[in-house]
Amino acid sequence: MSTRPAILLGRLPAAAAALALACGPLTPARNAAAVTAAPVTVAWRADSLSITVPDSASLGSGTAGSTLSASLGTVTVLDTRGGNPIWTATVASTDFTTGAPVRTITKANVSYWSGPATAASGGGSRVPGQATAAQKVTLTTSATAFSGRKLNGIANSTSWEPTLVVTVPAAATAGTYTGTVTHSVA
Template structure:
């Protein structure tokens, strides 16, 4: 007799460290890939999952208004699946650049559901697009883009 135990976990893995978007002049946009994001669903049953993305404001210097690029000036698109294993459905939140959404509020990056008890993994490589406001001062801006899954 073989006893199989399921880890019964739902996890998300994102690249560690920071992403350098480069530089852009005011009234211009800059974009870059955030690297590969992977959701692994080894829960028992076939419950759905949703991965979401949020952002903070991007600031430099004192953080005053001219030193801030608001999260509403950050946009995101998940892109298509880049790798997958296991059976089930997977739906990108923003499959193409034409589907880009503002990060002013939390957005759905990807969703899925297993169709069997086998572990399912889903990967994608999202892109972030930042619009530099006309009032922005020169500087190195930092902010946080976070993914979570439930």
């Protein structure tokens, strides 16, 4: 029986929300030499598209060469925009690092799958980015976490509980590794 030092993947800040803001046309000055100021019109919309995510998550601990898998908690998109707009939530990850000197588990070792919707309200359609674990994607680049389309005039919310899977390299050094998983919506 061999013993390996434990690898602990701890607190993962998981929040970065994109906020949609609609701006109206800017009124340009007609003759810059004759006009010192031009009126500017900005339309501020009361309806919005937003995303909420857990503040942090812990994947637990494991040994070099193991795989850690855990839920990040509930992610929710709320769409109160008018019309029948579509939205896409994306997810990205940084490398996971520990110590000084810095040791790294690269994001090539980090995978994600959204799973199905765990809660939904309002009409419209919802499509998970990866409905099952077999469809998980590596987060070397950003990936679609979920997408949807709301019905005209009806507020729409969609929630899911994504799973993060980290493969700890066999040569990893013991320590508490942290990284950032960012969800955004547009």
